[in-house]
Amino acid sequence: MTSLADHLRRRIAEAGPLSVAEYMDAALTHPRLGYYMGRDPFGRGGDFITAPEISQMFGELIGSWCAVQWRAMGGPDPVNLVELGPGRGTLMADMLRAGGGAEGFLESLSVSLVEISPALKTSQEDALMGAKDVLKARTLYWWNDFSEVPEGPLLIVANEFLDALPVRQFQKTPQGWRERMVGVSDDRKEFRFILADGAPEDGAIPPDLSGAGAGEGDILEARPAAAALAEAIAGRLARQPGAALFIDYGHSESAAGDTLQAVKDHEYRDPLAAPGEADLTAHVDFAAFGRAAAGAGARVLGPVGQGAFLEALGIGVRGEALMAAEPAHGREIEAALLRLTSEDAMGRLFKVMALVSPGLAPPPGFE
Numbered sequence: 001m002t003s004l005a006d007h008l009r010r011r012i013a014e015a016g017p018l019s020v021a022e023y024m025d026a027a028l029t030h031p032r033l034g035y036y037m038g039r040d041p042f043g044r045g046g047d048f049i050t051a052p053e054i055s056q057m058f059g060e061l062i063g064s065w066c067a068v069q070w071r072a073m074g075g076p077d078p079v080n081l082v083e084l085g086p087g088r089g090t091l092m093a094d095m096l097r098a099g100g101g102a103e104g105f106l107e108s109l110s111v112s113l114v115e116i117s118p119a120l121k122t123s124q125e126d127a128l129m130g131a132k133d134v135l136k137a138r139t140l141y142w143w144n145d146f147s148e149v150p151e152g153p154l155l156i157v158a159n160e161f162l163d164a165l166p167v168r169q170f171q172k173t174p175q176g177w178r179e180r181m182v183g184v185s186d187d188r189k190e191f192r193f194i195l196a197d198g199a200p201e202d203g204a205i206p207p208d209l210s211g212a213g214a215g216e217g218d219i220l221e222a223r224p225a226a227a228a229l230a231e232a233i234a235g236r237l238a239r240q241p242g243a244a245l246f247i248d249y250g251h252s253e254s255a256a257g258d259t260l261q262a263v264k265d266h267e268y269r270d271p272l273a274a275p276g277e278a279d280l281t282a283h284v285d286f287a288a289f290g291r292a293a294a295g296a297g298a299r300v301l302g303p304v305g306q307g308a309f310l311e312a313l314g315i316g317v318r319g320e321a322l323m324a325a326e327p328a329h330g331r332e333i334e335a336a337l338l339r340l341t342s343e344d345a346m347g348r349l350f351k352v353m354a355l356v357s358p359g360l361a362p363p364p365g366f367e
Helices: 004-015 019-030 055-073 090-099 118-128 224-238 286-295 306-312 313-326 327-341
Strands: 079-084 110-112 140-143 156-161 167-171 175-183 191-195 219-222 240-249 261-264 267-269 279-281 297-305 350-356
Touching: 004 019, 019 167, 019 175, 019 279, 055 090, 055 156, 055 240, 055 306, 055 313, 055 327, 079 090, 090 110, 090 118, 090 156, 090 191, 090 279, 110 118, 118 140, 156 175, 224 240, 224 286, 224 350, 240 286, 286 297, 286 350, 297 306, 306 327, 313 327
Parallel strands: 079 110, 079 156, 110 140, 156 240
Antiparallel strands: 167 175, 167 219, 175 191, 240 350, 261 267, 261 279, 297 350
């Protein structure tokens, strides 16, 4: 069977080197050979663990956040609850369970899951089968892209979604900026980074990045797909009431740095070693994402550290309640609490940003 590496070698031979974004996109989402398209990479038996898989507390607090924000929006019925990149459905299942504590919230929901992976869609459906009863007459919808989500009031949640959107990389040279590309070695066996011969096209490097004080050899990353998503969501929020919550790892201010990384079996790998066999991500530039959203009409709040955000939502109280209800699992619950909130774990590197419609008050965690 043809591997993705073979496919990319032929593509490079025929059309020349790939941008890092093109390589990343193919490695993750090639229809037949992409990393996400035929596997469930989550959990201890997969390649990495995300916050919803660490503890139910995470999803429950996000679900309560959505219910509170729904009330702040005036309790619209219907309201579209959207998750971007829903993983195996764990987060949405926990959100819906917690949302049942707010009178009328579940009855108002239409749930949309934005997912391109056939394998993960199956996992999500299995996890959410019971939700069809909870959601009364409404149903669950799957979409391949946010643009397909119906208009109307909406609540959006995206946990570790932005980091998987492709990045373009640019390196500072004595001749100016050059785009970092992926080519092959002389024997055509290995992939390697090379630089484009000419300068990138006008506008490829956002002005806010190009003046970031980079020196020779430094690398800047731009994420056009994230900027386009921010603008699309902000446009919706400017037209109709809503809020969006983005949780991911990254930096608060735009800065130079190569953050492209590959993870397999819970270990870091060479991003060019085995395309399609490892998860590829890059740190989120929250400042750039926020600028794009603000420019398109949304109110931007944060980012704040995940630890501070979860503590503001009451994760400590929820953890104590769980430990009292399940004393045999007390150490596991305490360990999960520390992993989600402590500064030397996920509490500081992971950040939370909210986009809300103009005129809405700051949501919980951003007061």
